[in-house]
Structures are given as structure tokens and as C-alpha cells.
Amino acid sequence: xxxxxxxxxxxxxxxxxxxxxxxxxxxxxxxxxxxxxxxxxxxxxxxxxxxxxxxxxxxxxxxxxxxxxxxxxxxxxxxxxxxxxxxxxxxxxxxxxxxxxxxxxxxxxxxxxxxxxxxxxxxxxxxxxxxxxxxxxxxxxxxxxxxxxxxxxxxxxxxxxxxxxxxxxxxxxxxxxxxxxxxxxxxxxxxxxxxxxxxxxxxxxxxxxxxxxxxxxxxxxxxxxxxxxxxxxxxxxxxxxxxxxxxxxxxxxxxxxxxxxxxxxxxxxxxxxxxxxxxxxxxxxxxxxxxxxxxxxxxxxxxxxxxxxxxxxxxxxxxxxxxxxxxxxxxxxxxxxxxxxxxxxxxxxxxxx
Ligand code: SAM
Numbered sequence: 001x002x003x004x005x006x007x008x009x010x011x012x013x014x015x016x017x018x019x020x021x022x023x024x025x026x027x028x029x030x031x032x033x034x035x036x037x038x039x040x041x042x043x044x045x046x047x048x049x050x051x052x053x054x055x056x057x058x059x060x061x062x063x064x065x066x067x068x069x070x071x072x073x074x075x076x077x078x079x080x081x082x083x084x085x086x087x088x089x090x091x092x093x094x095x096x097x098x099x100x101x102x103x104x105x106x107x108x109x110x111x112x113x114x115x116x117x118x119x120x121x122x123x124x125x126x127x128x129x130x131x132x133x134x135x136x137x138x139x140x141x142x143x144x145x146x147x148x149x150x151x152x153x154x155x156x157x158x159x160x161x162x163x164x165x166x167x168x169x170x171x172x173x174x175x176x177x178x179x180x181x182x183x184x185x186x187x188x189x190x191x192x193x194x195x196x197x198x199x200x201x202x203x204x205x206x207x208x209x210x211x212x213x214x215x216x217x218x219x220x221x222x223x224x225x226x227x228x229x230x231x232x233x234x235x236x237x238x239x240x241x242x243x244x245x246x247x248x249x250x251x252x253x254x255x256x257x258x259x260x261x262x263x264x265x266x267x268x269x270x271x272x273x274x275x276x277x278x279x280x281x282x283x284x285x286x287x288x289x290x291x292x293x294x295x296x297x298x299x300x301x302x303x304x305x306x307x308x309x310x311x312x313x314x315x316x317x318x319x320x321x322x323x324x325x326x327x328x329x330x331x332x333x334x335x336x337x338x339x340x341x342x343x344x345x346x347x348x349x350x351x352x353x
């Protein structure tokens with residue numbers, strides 16, 4: 001059994017060398033205690049402040065389609081969920097969201113959606129070009145799933161700068177427990193390699209506490225993040241959705257998510273690390289706690305208010321409070337209360353290629 005002192009020295013070594021072995025990751029994750037977590041969060045805050053000061057970057061999240069061709073067992077947007085309310089935003093709707101967002105101070109727009117063939121490459125290219133022309137000082141982030149190299153290249157040429165595609169879990173056996181047979185961990189990772197090759201600032205990540213996840217799986221996720229060296233890492237707790245095969249599974253915990261966030265900050269000091277909506281959903285102060293564990297990005301919702309409750313990845317997803325883009329002042333006040341400030345900036349990653 002590892003003692004707190006052993007594990008503390010592992011944390012110190014992680015901070016110094018920015019890596020651990022698989023066995024050490026497992027030991028640290030398994031052996032975590034509240035006392036160890038406090039020590040870790042303190043180190044993570046110091047490192048985050050060293051590189052990013054007390055600034056928190058904001059991203060305007062535009063959830064533009066709730067249609068999806070995939071059938072991931074955990075996700076409320078899965079195609080087999082016949083009860084899901086579906087919607088699509090038009091090119092004009094999306095531009096109107098950006099207009100509002102720009103006025104509010106957003107300098108990054110994140111276009112996220114299910115894998116929806118209604119948006120052809122031509123249409124997506126047109127949308128990206130229009131945003132890029134109209135707001136050349138803004139970064140455009142895409143999060144539209146697995147596409148071909150040729151499609152990713154078209155989007156990059158049209159002006160997309162960044163791409164978010166969580167690897168979800170590194171381990172193929174675990175991946176297969178979360179997804180139907182036509183999807184694979186290897187293909188998802190190939191997409192990530194393609195994105196990086198094309199020069200995207202690339203974000204990946206995983207759900208914490210997804211069904212069947214073990215500390216070994218998390219250790220593999222950490223080793224993968226180290227090797228891939230992404231510019232952004234999005235992690236958040238798994239939260240069940242009542243119309244999915246995982247309806248009865250327990251949610252991931254705030255405690256483990258915060259611990260993983262802080263470990264990622266120590267391993268990849270310059271990475272951009274969002275304090276996610278899912279974290280804000282499982283605890284009222286979840287997003288503040290994420291910032292205090294080393295995160296430095298928040299992604300308020302810029303989608304038109306009437307569609308927000310339809311983009312339901314999981315139950316009770318927050319969509320009308322301080323995570324709404326219109327409530328930026330109140331989110332800002334909450335961040336100031338813990339010693340941080342929201343900034344109007346593109347907020348590019350310092351974790352370069
Ligand atoms: N279709 C795109 C993709 O596959 O990357 C973007 C949208 S997808 C809904 C965005 C992320 O939501 C996924 O990468 C997944 O990790 C997360 N997600 C889906 N269902 C979730 C759930 N039940 N709990 C927590 N996160 C979930």
C-alpha cells in the first residue's frame with residue numbers, strides 16, 4: 001500500500017519531469033486522498049499561474065445541430081434516441097450567434113454538433129469562410145467528429161484554427177464497451193493525427209467515470225495525452241442520460257474529475273484546460289472548483305436560447321444559468337470571487353507543436 005508521503009513524492013516528480021510510468025499513474029489514481037488532492041491542486045494552480053497568469057479564456061459554444069449518425073451508448077444525441085428533440089441551425093442563425101458573441105467579448109467561436117451529414121463539406125466550408133471573413137480577429141474551433149483528411153483540410157483552408165475531438169478512452173476494449181462496433185478507438189486517434197498534421201490546434205480528452213472505466217484505463221489515457229501532446233484537453237464527468245443504454249449507470253465524480261484535471265496540468269503545464277459544463281452540472285460550484293484545480297478555460301453557451309435544452313448529451317445539463325453567454329457578467333463575478341478574471345482574447349495555446 002502506498003502512503004501519502006510516497007504519493008506526494010510522485011506528484012513532486014510529476015511536476016519536475018512531467019511524466020510517470022503506467023504503474024505510477026495507477027498507484028497515484030488509486031491511492032488518492034483528500035489531503036493529497038489539496039496538495040496537488042495547490043501545485044496545479046502555481047503552474048497554471050506561471051504560464052497563464054490569472055486569466056481565464058472564454059469560448060462561445062455554438063451547438064449547431066443535435067442530429068447525429070452515431071450511436072454512442074452514453075450520449076443523449078445518439079441516433080437510436082427517438083425521444084430526442086432534434087434541431088439544426090442555419091448558416092444565418094450561426095452567424096447571428098457569432099455577432100452576439102463578438103459583442104459580448106468572445107474571440108473564439110466553437111462550432112459543435114453531432115455528426116450530421118445535412119451539413120455537407122460545402123456548407124461547413126461556407127460557414128467557416130463567412131465567420132473568418134467577418135471576424136478575422138477570432139479563432140474558429142470545430143468539434144464535429146470524425147471526418148476524412150480531405151474534409152479536415154478543406155475546413156482548415158477555409159479558416160478553422162482549432163479542433164476538439166476527445167479520444168474518449170485509449171483502451172480499445174473499453175472503447176468497445178462505450179460504442180457500437182462500427183466505431184473504433186484507433187480510427188478516432190487517426191483523426192487526431194490527421195488534425196495535428198494539418199496544423200490545427202488540437203484538443204482531445206475523455207470522460208471521467210464512464211461506465212467500466214478503471215484506473216488502468218485512466219493511466220493509459222494519461223500516457224496517450226503525454227505522447228500526443230495536444231494543445232487542449234477536455235475532460236468532464238460522465239453523466240447518465242435517461243434514454244440511453246447507460247441510463248442506470250452512476251455518474252463520474254467531481255472529486256476524481258478535479259484530481260485528473262490537476263494531474264493533466266502538471267503533466268502538460270502549457271495546455272489549455274476547460275472547466276467543463278459537465279463539471280458545472282454535477283456541482284453548483286463545479287466550474288470554480290475546476291479552475292482551482294488548474295483549469296483555465298470556460299465555454300459559455302452561445303446557442304440561441306430556444307434550442308439549448310434540446311442539446312441534451314446527459315440529464316440535467318445546465319443551460320439557463322451562468323453558463324449562458326448572456327450571463328457573462330455573473331460568471332465573471334464568480335471567477336473574480338476566487339481570484340481569477342475572464343478576458344477578451346483569442347487565447348491561443350502555449351503548448352505548441
Ligand atoms: N460529435 C462530436 C464528437 O463526437 O466529438 C462533438 C459532440 S459530442 C456530443 C461532445 C462530447 O460530449 C463527447 O466527446 C463526449 O465526451 C461528451 N459526452 C457525450 N455524452 C456524454 C455524457 N453522457 N456525459 C458526459 N459527457 C458526454
